Amino acid sequence: MVQINFAKKEVSCKLVYYGPGMSGKTTNLQIIHQKAPQEAKGDLIAIATEGDRTLFFDFLPLDLGKVKGMNTKFQLYTVPGQVYYASTRKLVLQGADGVVFVADSQKKKLEENLESLKDLENTLKEHGIDIKTFPVVIQWNKRDLPDAAEVPWLEEKINWLKAPTTEAVAARGDGVMATLKTTAKLVLDKMNEKGGGIAASTPPPPAQTAVKKEEQVVALVNGDKITRSYFLNYCQTQYRLATQGEVEDFRKFAREEELAWLNSLINYLLLMQEAKKNSLVVDRKLVEAHIAQMMRKYGTREKFDQWMASRNLTLDNIKNEAVKNAVTNAVLKQKVPDLATAAEPSDDEVNGYYATHQQAFPGGPAQHGEKIRQILRNKKKRKLLEGLYASLREKSKITLFEDKL
Amino acid sequence: MATDEHLRAGRLVFYSDTVNQIDALLKEFLRLSKSKSAYFIDRDGHLVTQMGETSGVNPEALAALVAGSFSATRELARVLGEPEFHSMAHKGDNCQIQIALVGKRSMIAIVFDGSTTAGMVALYCKELSDKVAKILDIAERQQAMHHKEEEVVDESYTTSLQEKLDRLFED
Numbered sequence: 001m002v003q004i005n006f007a008k009k010e011v012s013c014k015l016v017y018y019g020p021g022m023s024g025k026t027t028n029l030q031i032i033h034q035k036a037p038q039e040a041k042g043d044l045i046a047i048a049t050e051g052d053r054t055l056f057f058d059f060l061p062l063d064l065g066k067v068k069g070m071n072t073k074f075q076l077y078t079v080p081g082q083v084y085y086a087s088t089r090k091l092v093l094q095g096a097d098g099v100v101f102v103a104d105s106q107k108k109k110l111e112e113n114l115e116s117l118k119d120l121e122n123t124l125k126e127h128g129i130d131i132k133t134f135p136v137v138i139q140w141n142k143r144d145l146p147d148a149a150e151v152p153w154l155e156e157k158i159n160w161l162k163a164p165t166t167e168a169v170a171a172r173g174d175g176v177m178a179t180l181k182t183t184a185k186l187v188l189d190k191m192n193e194k195g196g197g198i199a200a201s202t203p204p205p206p207a208q209t210a211v212k213k214e215e216q217v218v219a220l221v222n223g224d225k226i227t228r229s230y231f232l233n234y235c236q237t238q239y240r241l242a243t244q245g246e247v248e249d250f251r252k253f254a255r256e257e258e259l260a261w262l263n264s265l266i267n268y269l270l271l272m273q274e275a276k277k278n279s280l281v282v283d284r285k286l287v288e289a290h291i292a293q294m295m296r297k298y299g300t301r302e303k304f305d306q307w308m309a310s311r312n313l314t315l316d317n318i319k320n321e322a323v324k325n326a327v328t329n330a331v332l333k334q335k336v337p338d339l340a341t342a343a344e345p346s347d348d349e350v351n352g353y354y355a356t357h358q359q360a361f362p363g364g365p366a367q368h369g370e371k372i373r374q375i376l377r378n379k380k381k382r383k384l385l386e387g388l389y390a391s392l393r394e395k396s397k398i399t400l401f402e403d404k405l
Numbered sequence: 406m407a408t409d410e411h412l413r414a415g416r417l418v419f420y421s422d423t424v425n426q427i428d429a430l431l432k433e434f435l436r437l438s439k440s441k442s443a444y445f446i447d448r449d450g451h452l453v454t455q456m457g458e459t460s461g462v463n464p465e466a467l468a469a470l471v472a473g474s475f476s477a478t479r480e481l482a483r484v485l486g487e488p489e490f491h492s493m494a495h496k497g498d499n500c501q502i503q504i505a506l507v508g509k510r511s512m513i514a515i516v517f518d519g520s521t522t523a524g525m526v527a528l529y530c531k532e533l534s535d536k537v538a539k540i541l542d543i544a545e546r547q548q549a550m551h552h553k554e555e556e557v558v559d560e561s562y563t564t565s566l567q568e569k570l571d572r573l574f575e576d
Contacts, residue, residue: 003417003451007424012451032574040573045466047473056473059450061465064569068562072569075450075469091476095449177574184570188563272547279422284543323546 001095002191004070012073013187015180016093018120019102020112021053021081024141024170028102029060029076031176036062053080057092074184081116090123098135098187100179102170103158105140105148113158131161135186138165139179144172219262220399221269226262228404235261240311241321247311258405268324270392271331278334282326290322328385335388342384345376417447417510423544424454430536431456431513438529440517441500445537446471448510462516471504471514492530494523505530508538 003012017025026046033044042061058078065071077096079089093099101120103113121131138161140154149157151167159165166182168175219226238261240247253261275282298304308314333339345353350372354361361368431443435457442457444464450472452464475493482490492505503515503526513534517526 001417001447001449003419003447003449003453005419005424005451005453007419007421007428007454014449014451035574037573042465043463045469056477059466059469061469064566064573067566067569070562072566073465075465077450077469087480088477091473091480094476095447180574181567181570185567188566192560192563276547281422282543282547284539287546319546 002097008071009069010071010073011067012075013097013184013191014075014077014095015098015100015183015187016096017076017078017100017102018089018093018116019081019100019141020104020109020116021083023081023102023104023109023113023116024168025078025081025100025102026058027170028100028139028141028168028176028179029058029078031170031173032062032076032180033060035173035177040064053082056080056088076180083115083119086119086123089119090126093120093123094127098137098183098190100183101136101138101163102141103138103154105142105154106145107147107149107153110149110157117158117161135183135190136161136163137179137183137186138163139168139170139175140165141168141170141175143167143175144169216401216404218401218404219266220397220401221266222273222396222398224269224273226265226269231262231265231405234265237313237317237320238264240313241317243311255405259402262400262405266398267389267392268328270389270396271327273396274331274392275327278331280327280330280334282323282330286326286329287319287322290325291318294318294322332381332385332388336384339381339384343377343380345373345380349376417449417451419453420544423540426540427537428454428456430533430540434515434529434533438515438517438526439521440515440526441520442516443533444468444471444514444516445507446512446514448472448476448512453511457516467514471512475504475506475512492527494527496523501526503527503530505534507534508541511537511541513537 001014004010005012017028019025029044033041040063042063045059047056047058057080058076060076062074062076063071064073077092079085079092099120101117103109103117120136124131124134138159140151142148151165155165164182164186166175166179168179170176216228217225218228218231235253235258236251239251239253274280295301295304298307308318336342350369353372353376354368361372427445431445431454434440435443440457442455442459442462444455444459444467445453446468447453450469452468455464478490478493482488489506492503494503495501500516500518501523503517503523505513505515507513513530515526515530517523
């Protein structure tokens, strides 16, 4: 899994060399270690048996230096190829961003190559990854051996994945760097979510078809994108949280409704940006208290779960809502330090509200005083919040793409 | 903006404020436990941050080996029917290392010598691991809404990196 560390200004990717035993995985790493410029390479670590067969993994860190202000690193690993090290391969493959499958070009190695590729497919599957959408480059290694099969034959027999391929004689250093670069490019394409399994040599599709409708941007808020899929997700969740009766599996909203939801999402994003700018950290206890409060409304955990299920909501949805609530309160409190006083209604306001809503409060104002105060508190808080949204919007750059809704 | 699921699945992002908070905890831990150094590492073997006397140690190799050996320990737990081993330790003549799991996808490695005891380190390490897990939990929830900085890995970044790869790694 790509790690982006803003504290160290670092991007780190993990590439794994996979393939049958003796196909040349470790040799690939040794050559990269030899050829890479001094400033770019770390020590090559090998956990090998006495016979120099890889036991656990080989490891070579590559430091590419600063790219667009981010120090960029590739961490190369090999796995042991022998069939009986399956569990070790699974461990090393964990969190990989791309795989170089080092295949032995000799005809007699066909079965071993196929078995190892199948093993790769299964191991990725165990990590929840579909090999067809994962960056894999196949290296036809040992091209210099007399028994090496022709590349078209290898493509036909082994490369059912239609993965990009390279040719190499790793022991001589030929093709090793080209393989690394092809894989790195494929991983980068995947990171950018444009290539996603497309051969590095394939030209990218035209821009209009490259972006799926779900990934189209419906709004830009100070540079932060709101994609259509994220927006639709937000609409559905808010709808499910707010609706009292039956909920539809997928509700289609009228344009006005969509615009209202979009405004609400933009407001929330502005709050989050403000919270981040001021280094506000959400207190976990507040989030937990909000969830506990929601659960209490339903009496037991079981009933709460039933309510969530009836609305197709997950606990994550509830947690996100609790975080949203906590962030809103935290930003508001920072802007209005005496929030409790500012939101507290005066006696005149309570009496005024009662006078105009008498029919809703049978029995006189004394009996409903606290209830009216709470209604007025909420109203005042909403007004303060609207003021806050307005002031945040004034200093923000917001672009709507209504045609993408 | 991507969805939460995508973010969780696709990449692991550490923001400065999260790492600063973790650094502060590691520093305090080193003071209390009298350990030499502390490394915070993600499950995939990437080093996130380090504190203390780290000179002379190859931090990347340490991170890869710690993550590798902890993965092996996890399999060992599975073989023995245990859901997880939360910590492991290695003892040498001069130096010891204590590794503790933090949440589901990271770990802390503590290096210490005779200036302290394994018990003292383990005691403070448990506390440290809980505190760091809480910070990560909050960060993860907040992460769902912060994507601006993630855009560092965009098209121009990719192009620059490809140029760099071509320059550095010639056959």
